[in-house]
Amino acid sequence: MKIALFALIALALALLVLVHRWLWIRLVRDTTAPRGLPRRIGTASIIALPLLSVAALTAGRAGAPFLVQQVVSWPGFLWLAVLLYLTLTMLVAEPIRALLLRRLAHRDPSGEERDPAPRTSAVLMQTASSAGSAPVSAPAPSAPAAPGGAGEAPGLTRRRFVARTVGGTAAAVAVGTVAGGAYGVLRGPSVRRVHVPLAKLPRAAHGLRIAVVSDIHLGPVLGRAHTQRIVDTVNRTQPDLIAIVGDLVDGNVHDLGPAAEPLRRLSARHGSYFVTGNHEYFSGAQQWVDHVRELGLIPLENARRALPYFDLAGVNDIAGESEGHGPDFQAALGDRDRARAAVLLAHQPVVIHDAVRHGVDLQLSGHTHGGQLWPGNYLAELANPTVAGLERYGDTQLYVSRGAGAWGPPVRVGAPSDITVVELASPQA
Template identity: 80%
Template sequence: GGVPGGSPVGSAAGSAMGSAAESAGGSVALAGPAEPARGHSRRLFIARTVAAGATAVAAGTVGYGTYSVLRGPRLKRITVPLAKLPRRAHGFRIAVVSDIHLGPILGRAHTQRIVETINRTSPDLVAVVGDLVDGSVADLGPAAEPLRGLRARHGSYFVTGNHEYYSGADQWVDHVRELGLRPLENERTELAGFDLAGVNDISGEDEGHGPDYGKALGDRDPSRASVLLAHQPVMIHEAVKAGVDLQLSGHTHGGQLWPGTYVAELANPTAAGLERYGDTQLYVTRGAGAWGPPVRVGAPPDVTVVELASTRA
């Protein structure tokens, strides 16, 4: 009664339709999880790209920070008016350098670059304000040798920093004297127009060689202008009591590495630059070297020429 071969054809057609539907159904079934998979891959790609970018930026920042130290300090110039400075001393220039930090990485070439930077300014006086070294004279004497080449009309002077007391302060004081610098160990000298004084770093107190302001500044003519070399900015409070007109300091490195800049600002009355405390002014250099890794970010090393100005000129 039926069409010949009808049943097999119908069965094949049904089977084909079923396979097509099954195939289509399979495609639909796979489409669901594919989209989340693609989304996960995209997020992973973005995360890896961001991480690679951050690594590249960090490496570039550290690289530039290292270069900024190894190429030598920048030269800065500031003018500081002093009411007591006589006209004849107007324009007197002091090259201030601190925190050279000679050590295993920053050696003789580092010192030579600093000396050349200073000598190019033809200063009247050089002030090395502590933390010259991170090691003994036996190890670092050759690295300090270029200091012998410093040139200034009224000589070069040195005061201790805290790192000298970790490195044999007495030996270093003797050695810098041999190199032609004059250490000011709680003492002063009278120059044309002002008194130059220097005090030991407060770290010397543990060895019985701390700062002595009475010895350095007592019995002097208070009508004369005075400039004090003192490594740490916190020593400004004693300088104010002693009637100092200008204190020159270092120690902070300006923070050296961000966010260390904020720490330096919290730990010191002035982290970098010139500020006034009553009748006393304080200038803090960022220093010419680096402690620990030879890297600086946001606080480039400097040598500063401080030009004294007479308000009577």
Template identity: 50%
Template structure:
């Protein structure tokens, strides 16, 4: 299955770069040195993508910035050029019709008058008439190739527009992704929440993604931001890291400084299973966060009780690295009169959580789409992409995450830390 997925990704990369070569190089140049240079550049950029992925997984990060920036540029060039296909086709049709209307019509050959006396010499060689025997010149053979010039102008205009727009959007996305997370505050009413617990606040963060482009300073900024909220609980809902404890242990160290009244909690995301999940569970526990692996914790606060549950990420199934998500273990045999909040990395877990009467699920994973319009594709896989939604009667809040994966670019989905305030009816 994994080999098939890699094969599909490589095929997609080949097809995308062939399309970019066609639109940015072949259509905008005439045969010669510039076309050869452009072709070589596209080939090198195509090789840069798998090289970046491979070296990053091997712990070699010198290609990370150029490789991942090109991934973002490639994505936006592809989107923009595809959008331009329709106006491009219309423009070509208009230019073709204008050229046809401007085409001169070929006049019929003028008759040649022959003198009566010439008929007597019919048996002899006919007299030559230069106007009659010289073939007419083809106007198209001497006219400049305006069609080629128009095609080049149209292709170059589209390429320049797409290139400048993609670069501008990517630059804006880098600035957004590398900037501080924004703070979102959301109030969520829970029907079972005791009046005494009204206003209980949960600082929620996901997808911190410590890795080749994000280190200790990123963690310190997030921890400081959460501590300023003076929250009752802290929930870190997965995808903390993209690398081993040996590589990123120091970057995660500031998590030990998280402060809250009733504790800080963590559940695994899919990226923990690519990064040594068992080591990270021990490390996060050592840093003072309670790791909820298919279990729940009673939260006694303000004279009331709330169940806080957590399940392993749905991607754990079949890995052999940890127990798969077990909703019965985390949610079964509990007092149904108490409200329960479930921490689950992926929003799709809500379909199972709803069967156990979960009042609220806190999730991440989607990054809010990270790079619009990619959020439209994310919506095909996850029931909620960003913000508050509902799945089969269970409320689901999805935070955008505080980091990024792959390209250091966020467009339409800024990094986020959320303060969830629970309200009694």
């Protein structure tokens, strides 16, 4: 197992190096003069940014001070998002670049990769004439580059012009996509409303509202201000019950306790409940179970609460199995009255089949982020029965939230963050 993990990490690092090497060729070497300042800056950036990304991914696990985590996380994680879309746009641009260079070679077979010497007036006049414009006189010869290559060589080749145009367009698309996705996360989640009929729900509970909050991911990037935005949004919906279904944090209570403090102001007449997600176990789930209890939330650790109109149950996340505290459906649901409706809080959608076997009417989950970064939704579909939204499995309905935050890059593309208000409906109403 360890050998396979090591091989996977080595493969990922090798791929990371190859992608950055290719991007350096296309975006730095092909667009800048040798030994010039722009090339030096580009080369330094293409080395530093992936190192910051690796540091962002490993600093927390390595026990680095929280301030260090914050310093490396912003540029490191944002570069991962830019890298994804820069690679995709450059792959799309590659055949366009090849076509332009082929046409260039057809028109000018002597086109060079290096900056050429100044063309003669006759060549320039012939080029201008072929383009349908007025003749252009030859420019005066430029001064030679300063010793050591501090400036660009004279002139701009057509090949370099094509490289700059294609590369600049791809970079603008990638940065614009990431900027828009980051703005969507940092402004806070929107509210989504879903109508869910439950056959066993009594008439008196018709219209009961559950605010579902998942995957906040408080950490070195998203902090107290993000929590406050979520709390304000939830309270404005005036829910009857609040369900936080895991992945609240990426870190320990010592570092993130202040960031979680606004949760104390959540308000719902039937209370606020919490179940663990896989990320809680990365930093110690029990400390967070104890802390959210201090904040006024009610942890459901393989437990059930009999509410006035239905049973509310919660199970630990699958990641807890490594610590002997995994999901226990028998403890949470085994002895209940099945004539009553049951709503289950479970972080990962994959436990839906256990929920079906135990007669759950509605399971509320998160975990997938809806894919978070397109085309990540296609990968999420391979590992989860439902990536986002409401689906039925036998007599059990499953609702999966896209989440209120973001893991890694504070960016979402094609999967906007949300807080879902699930409105229960009774067939007797």
